[in-house]
Amino acid sequence: MIDIVPFSPPYARGVVDVILPIQQAEFGIPITLEAQPDLRDIPGYYLRGNGNFWVALDGQTVxxxxxxxxxxxxxxxxxxxxxxxxxxxxxxxxxxxLLETLLAWCRKRGVREIYLGTTAKFFAAHRFYEKSGFREITRAELPASFPVMAVDTRFYRHNV
Known part of the structure; x- marks a missing residue:
């Protein structure tokens, strides 16, 4: 049974243990934990305004x-x-x-648009986002406040 729960500090190591191997080993993206300050301070980075962070748990494992x-x-x-x-x-x-949890949060909080950037290497992710109602856009269509990451080459928007 998989549970989707809001982030809390005891899950911090599990979050890193999920994300870094996928980035580095699976997709060969040369990124470190040090290059991702958001992962070292999830509450300070995401848990403000309409932001949030969730984890999927299998038992107690992220x-x-x-x-x-x-x-x-x-x-x-x-x-x-x-x-x-x-x-x-x-x-x-x-x-x-995970995505349904995020979208429900957005509807509850009045978020109108969700943007995302991803690398060209994440083909399965592209299909997933497109099937989930995200539409590919150009970088020029992103709001000025969108934080583009160095590895981002494809961009999407979802109207909530």
């Missing part, structure tokens, strides 16, 4: 993450959506449940 960064004007950035390979796929539904 198997997935998703974050929402408030960028102002009832807009937000979807960040840090990762699911361990062992828990991916429609049959498990972990990614879907």
């Amino acid at each position: 198997v997935g993450t998703i974050a929402l960064l408030d960028i102002g004007e009832n807009q937000a950035a979807l960040r840090k959506m990762f699911v361990k390979a062992t828990h991916r796929g429609a049959e498990q539904g972990v990614a879907r449940r």
Whole structure:
């Protein structure tokens, strides 16, 4: 049974243990924990305004993450959506449940638009976002407040 719960400090190490191996080993992205200050201070970075951070738990083990960064004007950035390979796929539904949790939060909080940036390497993620109602946009269509990461080459928008 997978539970989706808001982040709390005891899950910090589990979040890193999910995200870094996917970035580094699975997709060969040369990024370190030090280059991601948000992962070292999740409450300070995400838990403000309309932002939040959730984890998917299999028992007490973190198997997935998703974050929402408030960028102002009832807009937000979807960040840090990762699911361990062992828990991916429609049959498990972990990614879907993480996204549904985020979207329900957005509706409750009055967030109108969600933006995201991703790397060209995440082909399965592109399909997932597109099936979930995200539409690809150009970098020029992003709000000025959207924090573009160095690895971001594809961008999406979802009207809530």
